[in-house]
Amino acid sequence: MARDGQNLVLRIGPSYFKNRCAWNTVDKKSSSEQEVPEGKVVVLSFRYLDLESDRLCRYDFVDVYSGHANGQRIGRFCGTVKPGALVSSSNKMLVQMTSDANTAGSGFIAKFSAAEPHERGDQYCGGRLEKPSGSFHTPNWPERDYPAGVTCSWHIVAPKNQLIELKFEKFDVERDNYCRYDYVAVFNGGEINDAKRIGKYCGDSPPEPILSEKNELLVQFLSDLSLTADGFIGHYKFRPKKLPTTTALPTTTTVPATSTVKPTVALCQQKCKRSGTLESNYCSSNFVITGTVITTVTRAGSLHATISIINVYKEGNLAIQQAGKNMSAKILVMCKQCPLIRRGLNYIIMGQVEEDGRGKIYPNSFVMSFKTKNSKILNALKNKTCQN
Structure with a gap:
């Protein structure tokens, strides 16, 4: 990767390191290896960055990996624009610098420290996603704009025989004709590699749905130190590599559509009235959560909602799904008006679960507004033993 230059490889722990990179020697290597304690993650912050500037960072650059050189590459950096805080997915991080024998800058200064995996604050984001379906979003979503100077990488990994389908529900990233400042980049595989890049996106129009070539996708989000915007929320799900044509074709005919619509219409004509109590509905429900409705989308008479989980x-x-310290879940309300839930309000939600892990709410499911005073009885129910 370097042209007649040298590599500096550092495994970082809870301290500072400095690197002055105006070198003239060839093939000189230096390394320092440390780790943060097991159960912690590494947080890296660049305090100063001055490396040879190149749009593709081909000559002098710093690579940051989660774990080691064969692990996920979090990012490659050059020039003078500092990235945001970078967070590993384990207790190890590798920082590798490469420089050629020509133009040089004055180097970089970075600080790294140990942090709890789920107590990293709004500035941190990204991670490894392995559940069959899930969501991820920019820091601060949906309450306020994403912060400046942030870098996030989500590594989505499906089983070997499956692919990944990725869709963005909401999307608002600083607009630029070439997406030079703030952007989302999606790559086939588990590393940032321009040869495997599917696309680079910015502006306020969501990208078209993306289907991976194999069982891994890497989604990178980067914001510079100037303008910001609302951000985005993306959803993914695993799907088989090949769908047999004998099972795929009937879904395009009208017969199955008719058979599925009629019961739904009849279902939604029932009187919408909550029955029973928290106690009487607890054991019959597959899940019980409290949370805030952050997104709602109506499709074919049903309501698709994202719930930011309180407890x-x-x-x-x-x-x-977990992004930093925030947890969320997807809920399908079969009849959009029953029970009626609204964005921005807090609810107690009890319901059943579909095969893909999404909550399903019927008119007779128990949903009610959540008040702090409800916590006492819910905590008591949490310790209740339900008879199968």
Whole structure:
């Protein structure tokens, strides 16, 4: 990667390191290896960065890996624009610098420290996603704009025989004709590699749905130190590599559509009235959570909602996504008006779960507004033993 230059490889721990990179020697290597304690993650912050500037960072650059050189590459950096805080997925991080024998800058100064995996604050984001379906979003979503100077990488890994389908529900990233400042880049595989880049996106129009070539996708988000915007929320799910044509064709005919619509219409004509109590509905529900409705989308008479979770009292088979310290879940309300839930409000939600891990709410499911005073009875129910 370097042209007649040298590599500096550092395994970082809870201290500072400095590197002055105006070198003239060839093939000189220096390394320092440390780790943060097991159970912690590494947080790296560049305090100063001055390397030879190149749009593709081909000559002098710093690579940051989660774990080691064969692990996920979090990013490659050059020039003078510092990236945001970078977070490893384990207790190890590798920083590797490469420089050629020509133009040089004055180097970089970075600080690294140990942090709790789920107590890293709004500035941190990214991670490894392995559940069959899930969501991820920019820091601060949806309450306020994403912060300046942030770098996030989500590594989505499916089983070997499956592919990954990726869709962005909401999307608002600083607009630029060439997406030079703030952007989302999606790559086939588990590393940032321009040869495997599917696309680079910015502006306020969501990208078209993306299907991976194999069982891994890497989604990178980067914001510079100037303008910011609302950000985005993306959803993914695993799917088989090949769908047999004998099973795929009937979904395009009208017969199955008719057979599925009629029961739904009849279902939604029922009187919408909550029955029973928290106690009487607890055991019959597969999951019980409290949370805030952050997104709602109506499709074919049903309501698809994203819930920012306040507390989990009964998880069941519900797929819960985690981004930093924030947890969320997807809920399908079969009849959009029953029970009626609205964005920005807090609810107690009890329901069943689909095969993909999404919560399903019927008109007779128990949903009610959440008040702080409800916590006492919910905590008592959490310790209740339900008879199968």
